[in-house]
Amino acid sequence: MNASFLHHAFDSSFPENLDPKSIAYLNGEFLALENAKVSALDRGFLFADGIYEVVPVYRRKPFLWSNHLRRLVRSLAAIQLPSPLRDEDWTELVRQMIEHQAFDDQFIYLQITRGSAKRDHAFPKKVRPTVFAMATEFKRPSQVDRENGLKAITVGDERWLRCDIKSVALLGNVLARQQAVDQDAHEAILIRGDVVTEGASSNIWLVVDDELLGHPKDNLALEGIRYSLIEELAISCGLRLSLRKRSPADLARASEVLLSSATKELLAITSINQKPVGQGRPGPVFHQLREAYDRAIDMECPKAELSEAGSSAG
Numbered sequence: 001m002n003a004s005f006l007h008h009a010f011d012s013s014f015p016e017n018l019d020p021k022s023i024a025y026l027n028g029e030f031l032a033l034e035n036a037k038v039s040a041l042d043r044g045f046l047f048a049d050g051i052y053e054v055v056p057v058y059r060r061k062p063f064l065w066s067n068h069l070r071r072l073v074r075s076l077a078a079i080q081l082p083s084p085l086r087d088e089d090w091t092e093l094v095r096q097m098i099e100h101q102a103f104d105d106q107f108i109y110l111q112i113t114r115g116s117a118k119r120d121h122a123f124p125k126k127v128r129p130t131v132f133a134m135a136t137e138f139k140r141p142s143q144v145d146r147e148n149g150l151k152a153i154t155v156g157d158e159r160w161l162r163c164d165i166k167s168v169a170l171l172g173n174v175l176a177r178q179q180a181v182d183q184d185a186h187e188a189i190l191i192r193g194d195v196v197t198e199g200a201s202s203n204i205w206l207v208v209d210d211e212l213l214g215h216p217k218d219n220l221a222l223e224g225i226r227y228s229l230i231e232e233l234a235i236s237c238g239l240r241l242s243l244r245k246r247s248p249a250d251l252a253r254a255s256e257v258l259l260s261s262a263t264k265e266l267l268a269i270t271s272i273n274q275k276p277v278g279q280g281r282p283g284p285v286f287h288q289l290r291e292a293y294d295r296a297i298d299m300e301c302p303k304a305e306l307s308e309a310g311s312s313a314g
């Protein structure tokens, strides 16, 4: 049936900034990203009934993979979706995804939805989950971002009450982040009532009275994979850290504000709502933790050694 009169509404071109030939994975098959197609009946599309992970890879080695795997399994359990793969199969999938890509530093994106079925809110009886993975090049935060820090705005946190699940239902985060972009800022810091919860796509850390403060591990924020890392790094740097609810007043008097995520790693926020944080420059706690973060990457994803064959070749 010809519906060409509707075509003006639909642009089928492939996104310009993605490589259509890059290798993705969909339901048991490696294929070109441009060929990875999912049914319009997929519950991920209809209900955002699914979860995801973003795994950073440095020098072809996944960083903190076992923690990502644990969170993936936890997210699946939280939405009562039996894991379609065993732990060792997830690990193998990530290994093969990395191998298929040209870049040394990359992100592996994993998404699992409840699959495709007749539209009905309740779980379908017999359905195969959809498993999708893609990779993109990881362009690490620039030197300018490290030296100048990022701009943020504050936005009311209007999301649901299970922000601890890494769910693909991100509309609240999307709308908050867009407000930041519209105001020429990088991130939106979310505030629920009297609590600073997290960023639209990051965790937020405050330095108040020489103490590093993170949101508690509860339902109001996602426990980023950098949580346990920052806890470890803080100890190694001799910094005091506590996880407790932070108020907008804490945010206003913080001498430093930091943001962490897989994509932004660890960066300072140096202005909020166009007012400088502290001196308006990344501060000493940021510098200490940032160096420790770089060392952690080097430890877990070391630079390749010259191979025996390579070193004796001359």
Ligand SMILES: Cc1ncc(COP(=O)(O)O)c(C=O)c1O
Residues within 6 Å of the ligand: 054, 173, 198, 199, 200, 201, 202, 203, 221, 222, 223, 224, 225, 226, 227, 260, 261, 262, 263
């Ligand atoms: C809402 C939210 N909070 C926190 C984080 C940080 O999590 P991670 O350190 O695992 O990247 C993210 C990352 O995307 C996020 O989207």
